[in-house]
Amino acid sequence: MIAEIGHFALILALAVALVQATIPLIGASRGNATWMALSGPTSTAQVLLIGISFAALMHAYVTSDFSVMNVAQNSHTDKPMLYKVAGVWGNHEGSLLLWITILALFGFAVTLFGRNLPPGLKSRALAVQAMITVGFLLFILLTSNPFARLEPPPINGSGLNPLLQDPGLAFHPPLLYLGYVGFSMAFSFAIAALIEGRVDAAWARWVRPWTLAAWVFLTCGIALGSWWAYYELGWGGWWYWDPVENASFMPWLAGTALLHSAVVVEKRDALKSWTILLAITAFGLSLLGTFLVRSGVITSVHAFATDPARGVFILGLLVVAIGGSFLLYALRAPTLKTGGLFAPLSREGALLLNNVLMATGAGTVLLGTLYPLFADALDLGKVSVGPPFFNSVFLPLMVPMVLAMGIGPLMSWKRGDLAGALSRLKVAAIVALIVAIVTWVAQGGSLGPWWAAAGMGLAVWLLLGTLTELAERTRLFRVPVGQSLLRLGKLPRAAWGMTLTHAGLAVFIAGMTASSAWKVESVQSQKIGETVTVAGYAFTLKTVQDVQGPNYIASRGTFEVTKDGAHFAVMQPQKRSYKMPPMPTTEAAIETTFLGDVYAVVGDASSDGGYVTRLYFNPLVVWMWFGTAMMVFGGLVSLSDRRHRIGAPTRAPTHVPANSVKA
Amino acid sequence: MRRLLYLLPVAVFGIIALFFLRGLTLNPREIPSVLINRPVPEMNLAPLPGRGENTGLATADLKGRVSLVNIYGSWCIACVQEHPYLVQIKKQGIVPIHGIDWRDDPVEGAKWLQKHGDPYDRVGIDPAPGRTAVDFGVTGAPETFIVDKAGLIRYKHIGPVTPETWDKVLLPIIKELNK
Numbered sequence: 001m002i003a004e005i006g007h008f009a010l011i012l013a014l015a016v017a018l019v020q021a022t023i024p025l026i027g028a029s030r031g032n033a034t035w036m037a038l039s040g041p042t043s044t045a046q047v048l049l050i051g052i053s054f055a056a057l058m059h060a061y062v063t064s065d066f067s068v069m070n071v072a073q074n075s076h077t078d079k080p081m082l083y084k085v086a087g088v089w090g091n092h093e094g095s096l097l098l099w100i101t102i103l104a105l106f107g108f109a110v111t112l113f114g115r116n117l118p119p120g121l122k123s124r125a126l127a128v129q130a131m132i133t134v135g136f137l138l139f140i141l142l143t144s145n146p147f148a149r150l151e152p153p154p155i156n157g158s159g160l161n162p163l164l165q166d167p168g169l170a171f172h173p174p175l176l177y178l179g180y181v182g183f184s185m186a187f188s189f190a191i192a193a194l195i196e197g198r199v200d201a202a203w204a205r206w207v208r209p210w211t212l213a214a215w216v217f218l219t220c221g222i223a224l225g226s227w228w229a230y231y232e233l234g235w236g237g238w239w240y241w242d243p244v245e246n247a248s249f250m251p252w253l254a255g256t257a258l259l260h261s262a263v264v265v266e267k268r269d270a271l272k273s274w275t276i277l278l279a280i281t282a283f284g285l286s287l288l289g290t291f292l293v294r295s296g297v298i299t300s301v302h303a304f305a306t307d308p309a310r311g312v313f314i315l316g317l318l319v320v321a322i323g324g325s326f327l328l329y330a331l332r333a334p335t336l337k338t339g340g341l342f343a344p345l346s347r348e349g350a351l352l353l354n355n356v357l358m359a360t361g362a363g364t365v366l367l368g369t370l371y372p373l374f375a376d377a378l379d380l381g382k383v384s385v386g387p388p389f390f391n392s393v394f395l396p397l398m399v400p401m402v403l404a405m406g407i408g409p410l411m412s413w414k415r416g417d418l419a420g421a422l423s424r425l426k427v428a429a430i431v432a433l434i435v436a437i438v439t440w441v442a443q444g445g446s447l448g449p450w451w452a453a454a455g456m457g458l459a460v461w462l463l464l465g466t467l468t469e470l471a472e473r474t475r476l477f478r479v480p481v482g483q484s485l486l487r488l489g490k491l492p493r494a495a496w497g498m499t500l501t502h503a504g505l506a507v508f509i510a511g512m513t514a515s516s517a518w519k520v521e522s523v524q525s526q527k528i529g530e531t532v533t534v535a536g537y538a539f540t541l542k543t544v545q546d547v548q549g550p551n552y553i554a555s556r557g558t559f560e561v562t563k564d565g566a567h568f569a570v571m572q573p574q575k576r577s578y579k580m581p582p583m584p585t586t587e588a589a590i591e592t593t594f595l596g597d598v599y600a601v602v603g604d605a606s607s608d609g610g611y612v613t614r615l616y617f618n619p620l621v622v623w624m625w626f627g628t629a630m631m632v633f634g635g636l637v638s639l640s641d642r643r644h645r646i647g648a649p650t651r652a653p654t655h656v657p658a659n660s661v662k663a
Numbered sequence: 664m665r666r667l668l669y670l671l672p673v674a675v676f677g678i679i680a681l682f683f684l685r686g687l688t689l690n691p692r693e694i695p696s697v698l699i700n701r702p703v704p705e706m707n708l709a710p711l712p713g714r715g716e717n718t719g720l721a722t723a724d725l726k727g728r729v730s731l732v733n734i735y736g737s738w739c740i741a742c743v744q745e746h747p748y749l750v751q752i753k754k755q756g757i758v759p760i761h762g763i764d765w766r767d768d769p770v771e772g773a774k775w776l777q778k779h780g781d782p783y784d785r786v787g788i789d790p791a792p793g794r795t796a797v798d799f800g801v802t803g804a805p806e807t808f809i810v811d812k813a814g815l816i817r818y819k820h821i822g823p824v825t826p827e828t829w830d831k832v833l834l835p836i837i838k839e840l841n842k
Contacts, residue, residue, distance in 0.1 A: 326673035
């Protein structure tokens with residue numbers, strides 16, 4: 001009964017979304033306030049109806065109602081409660097419902113926080129938002145009903161893929177979707193602005209915080225997925241340029257570019273049509289990711305079970321949403337009034353350079369991801385594009401970007417002084433060079449990869465460049481220290497946000513470089529009592545025992561690890577065999593230190609009476625996670641800036657009093 | 664000219680969309696075997712240790728009956744996943760299954776069968792670098808070939824055999840060949 005209520009609520013939501021997608025739009029073009037105002041109650045009704053539907057599916061999972069086919073195929077009574085809940089989005093149908101739920105939440109947020117928005121822009125944006133909802137509701141109702149019943153119900157379900165039974169991964173999809181769907185906000189407002197033919201500072205002030213929020217979620221989601229791959233898949237790596245990883249990375253790149261170009265729109269009234277294009281692209285790439293995962297056109301470890309009917313449907317959705325938007329863009333963008341002019345060497349110029357490099361980066365990732373499909377479709381044979389392509393094409397693009405990231409913030413708006421900026425960065429440049437040389441010498445010259453020195457130098461350059469900018473702002477060393485501190489306290493939070501995020505990226509680059517360049521790995525058959533030394537850590541295999549988990553059995557190895565003769569840690573990696581569905585997984589044991597992760601994996605018994613063990617030392621890995629956390633935190637700090645607070649925008653003198661900044 | 668520039672995004676997207684449309688009808692996992700409808704490559708593989716004399720796999724063993732040739736290795740995780748199902752198929756007695764222990768330590772390969780069950784009539788070893796598997800056009804393990812009565816390769820399945828692929832793909836082909 002509850003499942004049927006959930007299904008019915010979805011159908012009602014479709015009807016409501018159809019109303020919201022049309023009436024307010026017509027109202028806006030006719031200037032009919034009543035019709036426009038309809039977007040408020042309809043978006044509230046949608047969030048309620050879709051919320052009911054989501055709750056109904058959640059109920060089916062929590063109570064293990066196996067008469068619902070989706071539950072029977074993806075859950076099991078023995079599963080811990082956390083994974084029963086996470087099982088809701090661990091499959092195609094449920095994750096789609098989560099997608100729609102988040103979409104409805106964002107639409108509702110416009111109604112909730114957007115009281116100060118001009119009614120025309122708001123109702124048009126909500127209508128566009130509802131069009132997306134209509135598309136996805138049709139998709140779920142016509143091809144992927146999560147509430148389909150099973151007659152007769154099985155006694156127990158077939159369980160969730162054990163790889164997904166992990167706390168890190170339980171929250172990976174919701175965060176990722178908050179990011180993907182969060183870009184729908186920028187998208188809907190971009191389309192609304194194209195319809196209105198007007199993009200101004202108020203538009204950017206509204207779009208910026210939402211884009212930032214989406215960016216924060218997406219960054220968290222990608223990092224969580226990558227962290228999971230690192231500790232769960234047991235291969236000691238954290239990124240593989242898998243098509244689905246790329247599918248989340250491309251919107252991240254476009255979103256990062258959007259974030260920066262929206263600043264230019266807000267402050268300088270320039271780069272408008274480019275910003276609109278990025279807003280469409282960021283969400284378009286999110287949709288593309290959805291298509292890639294669910295249509296089966298690309299092979300990936302992440303892909304859901306595929307079905308050609310679904311593929312055709314999403315492709316149709318993609319063509320209408322992205323193709324339609326780009327067409328609208330082609331027709332309307334040339335009519336957008338261009339605003340402030342700027343010299344190539346200026347803050348705007350630096351941001352534009354960043355944008356071009358980000359967009360090119362996203363383009364190369366797209367090309368690499370889709371190349372196997374292109375080759376196959378053109379009968380050029382079956383190819384796969386792997387890390388070598390991306391590392392050799394994408395990473396070099398990021399070098400000028402990081403260099404520019406050091407300089408850009410020191411340039412002033414409109415017309416910057418490159419020579420002046422560079423002279424202030426002298427110290428940063430010299431220290432970066434020294435670090436690069438020291439790195440080169442320390443790794444024994446060409447014994448290590450050449451790019452390791454470059455990577456470490458770039459990280460230091462970015463960190464010091466960012467700190468230089470902070471010192472400039474506070475006039476450090478030029479006025480008394482007390483006064484500098486006072487200035488530091490008065491810095492807007494948005495400035496802190498930038499400093500933290502850029503510094504976070506610097507820390508991340510250092511971690512990424514070190515962990516890729518100087519990883520030490522040792523794979524061997526190890527007997528009980530035998531000691532293997534990796535990067536100065538001596539691993540003695542003490543025991544391998546069988547242990548029993550709630551829905552798996554595992555053989556657990558116990559290593560005693562010493563460093564320089566002193567006790568370091570006892571590490572207990574496991575090799576698990578899940579019962580339902582039957583599948584082996586590895587649980588690596590990781591001891592994190594400031595300088596690197598000590599990482600151990602135990603495998604099957606080998607023929608000589610030992611066990612296959614894989615032992616790694618992964619340098620500076622924790623720096624990557626810490627750097628990412630700094631970026632996320634920086635985003636949050638920037639979000640808390642009064643000027644960025646969601647709901648703050650006003651289209652200054654015309655509609656509302658200029659002082660009403662608070663929502 | 665400037666207007667044309669604004670058309671670029673929709674044009675690029677249009678091209679990508681066309682490729683997607685084509686892509687929906689292709690299966691990226693299906694790698695065509697150049698050996699389909701060709702004779703099984705020449706081979707005479709030694710048996711697994713402890714499995715008895717004359718249990719190895721040679722080209723001549725694949726003639727006279729429709730049979731499956733399954734590529735496995737004790738190092739292969741996906742093989743663990745498909746293996747119980749192969750054991751079940753063996754019990755049904757529809758078709759003999761032969762194994763090739765690929766790029767493996769033969770002792771490990773034999774132990775692995777003791778642990779997970781032995782569905783094979785014959786098992787040949789093809790230690791690294793695995794010349795016979797290359798002749799078969801193997802891209803990874805597990806892979807399963809259907810060989811007809813004349814010793815011609817008629818189908819190649821990449822990845823684990825699941826109940827679904829068995830019912831929908833492999834079994835119909837075997838029935839057809841058995842007619």
